[in-house]
Amino acid sequence: MKHSWPGTRASGPTGSWRSAPAPSDQATVRRSNLSLVLRHISDHGPCSRSVLAMHTGLNKTTVTSLVSELQSRGLIKETGPQHAGAVGRPSLALTLDGSKVGALGLEVNVDYIAAIATDLAGRILIDRRISFDAMGSGPERSLDELVRMIGRAVTDLDRLGASPAGVTVAVPGLINTATGTVVFAPNLGWRDVPLVERLREAGIPTTAPFAVDNDANLAAMAEYTSGVAAGTGDLVYLTGEVGVGGGIISNGQLISGADGFAGELGHIRVDPDGVRCGCGRIGCWETKVGLAALVRMVTPERAYGTHQHIVRDPEERLAEIEQRRDDGDPRVDAAVAEVGTWLGRGAALLVNLFNPRVIVLGGYFARFGDQIIPVAEAELNRLCIAETAGRCHFMASDLGFGAASRGAAGLSVDRVLSDPTSIAHLHTKEDELR
Numbered sequence: 371m372k373h374s375w376p377g378t379r380a381s382g383p384t385g386s387w388r389s390a391p392a393p394s395d396q397a398t399v400r401r402s403n404l405s406l407v408l409r410h411i412s413d414h415g416p417c418s419r420s421v422l423a424m425h426t427g428l429n430k431t432t433v434t435s436l437v438s439e440l441q442s443r444g445l446i447k448e449t450g451p452q453h454a455g456a457v458g459r460p461s462l463a464l465t466l467d468g469s470k471v472g473a474l475g476l477e478v479n480v481d482y483i484a485a486i487a488t489d490l491a492g493r494i495l496i497d498r499r500i501s502f503d504a505m506g507s508g509p510e511r512s513l514d515e516l517v518r519m520i521g522r523a524v525t526d527l528d529r530l531g532a533s534p535a536g537v538t539v540a541v542p543g544l545i546n547t548a549t550g551t552v553v554f555a556p557n558l559g560w561r562d563v564p565l566v567e568r569l570r571e572a573g574i575p576t577t578a579p580f581a582v583d584n585d586a587n588l589a590a591m592a593e594y595t596s597g598v599a600a601g602t603g604d605l606v607y608l609t610g611e612v613g614v615g616g617g618i619i620s621n622g623q624l625i626s627g628a629d630g631f632a633g634e635l636g637h638i639r640v641d642p643d644g645v646r647c648g649c650g651r652i653g654c655w656e657t658k659v660g661l662a663a664l665v666r667m668v669t670p671e672r673a674y675g676t677h678q679h680i681v682r683d684p685e686e687r688l689a690e691i692e693q694r695r696d697d698g699d700p701r702v703d704a705a706v707a708e709v710g711t712w713l714g715r716g717a718a719l720l721v722n723l724f725n726p727r728v729i730v731l732g733g734y735f736a737r738f739g740d741q742i743i744p745v746a747e748a749e750l751n752r753l754c755i756a757e758t759a760g761r762c763h764f765m766a767s768d769l770g771f772g773a774a775s776r777g778a779a780g781l782s783v784d785r786v787l788s789d790p791t792s793i794a795h796l797h798t799k800e801d802e803l804r
């Protein structure tokens with residue numbers, strides 16, 4: 371079974387920007403019913419018109435009309451007959467089509483830009499990542515590279531016969547999703563970058579809507595819908611990159627906070643005597659467990675921010691660290707144990723606050739999961755008030771560094787499920803002859 375996209379728990383007066391407006395007129399009611407039917411098929415898999423009517427509470431005539439509109443927009447298709455039971459004739463099942471839809475998700479991070487496109491059912495159409503010094507390049511050159519990456523993905527989707535249904539960009543920082551602005555991304559050195567506006571003005575050949583969101587929140591959503599702990603309603607996601615981001619899912623809802631800034635877990639202060647963080651404060655959690663901390667401990671000559679700093683894809687850095695471990699460099703085991711200990715210390719705060727069932731470790735944490743998890747779990751058990759840490763355990767993500775872009779593509783899919791009318795009707799043969 372597929373797990374549907376979590377809602378967001380916001381406390382602002384306008385509520386979540388993801389929630390649909392209250393039905394007020396016929397077109398709105400129609401749109402919300404189209405969404406209801408499409409989501410049901412997306413969540414529960416192939417089913418017949420009569421099953422749809424039964425489960426949605428809509429009458430059969432309405433369902434038939436909605437189904438035919440969704441077919442005409444290329445979002446669902448009929449498959450072979452489904453036997454509802456021993457009696458009665460078999461009926462045709464409806465399943466997601468969406469082969470004409472490409473949901474695009476990108477991620478700008480400190481040393482790479484990633485792009486993933488999926489179809490409506492979440493099948494991967496494009497998956498690529500390039501090394502890029504976003505930290506050193508500044509917002510202007512980073513935006514140029516991002517625009518190039520999006521343009522290339524749009525062209526590739528076009529070649530696959532799919533048009534982009536939405537373009538969502540994941541950025542490690544505080545995001546105003548309503549205005550599409552990156553308010554502050556400390557590890558990129560960005561402040562008040564109107565990302566969505568800039569993408570709209572860049573002449574990218576698509577009419578798809580653009581959006582920007584926090585990378586770790588998007589990754590948490592990807593974990594909740596399709597990761598190792600998919601469907602776990604109380605889940606904390608932690609990503610180990612240069613920054614440490616997090617997303618908290620509580621009772622199936624992403625906690626976003628009053629301004630959408632919740633989940634800045636990397637900047638919880640854990641060591642008042644520690645070093646300065648990219649955000650300007652002292653002793654943030656990410657200065658203890660981020661990739662920059664690991665690199666500093668194992669290969670200090672190549673630490674981020676030094677003149678020897680070479681821009682490399684995190685995978686390459688990790689391969690080098692693993693090689694050193696295999697060559698018997700004692701610094702690697704010591705550094706990984708240090709990270710595990712501090713991970714457990716910070717996690718104890720989170721477990722005391724949110725009582726999650728699972729903490730999913732993404733980014734580089736997952737690569738060293740076998741070593742990090744036992745150390746972190748021991749420290750968590752030692753510090754957490756609930757016995758055996760409230761039955762919470764760590765799991766290593768299998769989504770790798772693609773989790774945020776995967777989540778970004780998922781948000782683009784969710785937009786189509788929320789408003790199927792955002793996808794144009796397919797051209798018929800007659801249209802083409804006209």
Ligand SMILES: [Zn+2]
Binds near residue numbers: 636647649
């Ligand atoms: Zn910080």
